[in-house]
Amino acid sequence: MMFFVKTGRTEKKKENIPRSVLENYHELKRRREELQELRRQGHREEVVRIDADLEKLEKRITDMEKNHFKQINDITLSRPEEEQIKRGILQRATIVCGTLSAFGQPFVSNLLRNSARRGKPIFDCIIVDEASQANELDCIIPLQYQANKLILVGDPEQLPPTIKSSKAAQNYFGQSLFERFYRHFQSSTTNMSPILMLDTQYRMHPDIAYWPSQYIYQGKLKTDRSVINRYKQNARLKPFVLFDVQDSHEHLSQTTGSVNNPTEVEFIVQLVLVILRSTRPQHVGIIAPYKSQKHLLSTSLAKKGVRNIEISTVDGFQGQEKEVIIFSCVRAQNQSKSIGFMADKKRMNVALTRAKSALYIVAHMDSLKEANADWRNMIEDAERRNMIYTVANTREFQSAVTQIVLKK
Secondary structure, eight states, X not given: OEEEEOOOOOSOOOTTOOHHHHHHHHHHHHHHHHHHHHHHHTOHHHHXXXXXXXXXXXXXXXXXXXXXXXXXXXXXXXXXXXXHHHHHHHHHEEEEEOOTGGGGSHHHHHHHHHHHHTTOOOOSEEEETTGGGSBXXXXXXXXXXXXXXXXXXXXXXXXXXXXXXXXXXXXXXXXBHHHHHHHHHHHOOOSOOOOOOOOEESSSOHHHHHHIIIIISTTOOEEOHHHHHHHHHHOOBOSEEEEEETTOOOEEOTTTOOEEOHHHHHHHHHHHHHHXXXXXXXXXXEEOSSHHHHHHHHHHHHHTTOOSOEEEOHHHHTTOOEEEEEEEOOOOSOTTOOOGGGGOHHHHHHHHTSEEEEEEEEEOHHHHHHHOHHHHHHHHHHHHTTOEEEEXXXXXXXXXXXXXXXOO
């Protein structure tokens, strides 16, 4: 938990330095200015003398700072003393930042409740960021402190709270307070809806943002002009391509029970090598929805000497962004024709909105189209925009991966 205290002082000083050290510090600053003037006037003897004095003064300040901080580190506080200091900071704070659960800690809750008993308003406003990922019970924790206003910030079309218990999920414990309010006011006939949509995005190239905007956000999501200008200045790769790897098959790992697709991995390794000709590894991310695929990608890239590329699941990339994202869809040609949690629309939306300059989806398109209406819509949209490249077999990998490079 962090506290921001408004002190009213505008002068910037070295923090935690005693007055004696600060006085010497200001003296040093004054003498340096004097030295510069003497140098301009050509007083060499005076310059040498003051230079020597400055060196001694700098050493003295350094020694005093070291001694001061050593004394601070040697201080041991009793529990009551420590709580008294925390209490004083919290009572003077104008902004308090913390996780939802931090506001339920006994020390914080006792102090805030005592303030409430004295009739003092505790918070003018509570702001919950990523509110669509927090369950309702967690959101209630800070609401016990009698705030005048509540602002929930989130996206109901992206990942919901993580609920491991299937019984809890069946009883709607996976619903966020944000989503409850959002659905209520969306269907309400009142003209006083508190929903405010931030309708301009500053991340994705328009070709990447097009389908999520049209299909998920009902065409309301606009792209700021600065995104287009940024891309024009650095354009080396095509912004959006779907690679239909027709010869790929998914495999079930016997050790972990997770799903992988070795053919997709082989293709992605070659794709990465092309991307790295114009992009730094730390600007590239690979989304692999299954842990087995993530491990296979990591080991295969390491064999090629490729490191510092972040490979993570959809959940791991929530809230993140990269210049270039490769999305390995994994699921392909299984007997059940199921694509598992790849059919989750919210998870799909997260994966497709992490890239800034370029998004490359590697998949077996027929498997996705047959299994899910959302994927079918996205693929058909890409077909209309001529953004699908068919890769019939492994012999075509080398020529296929070069399709992402823009011709000058």
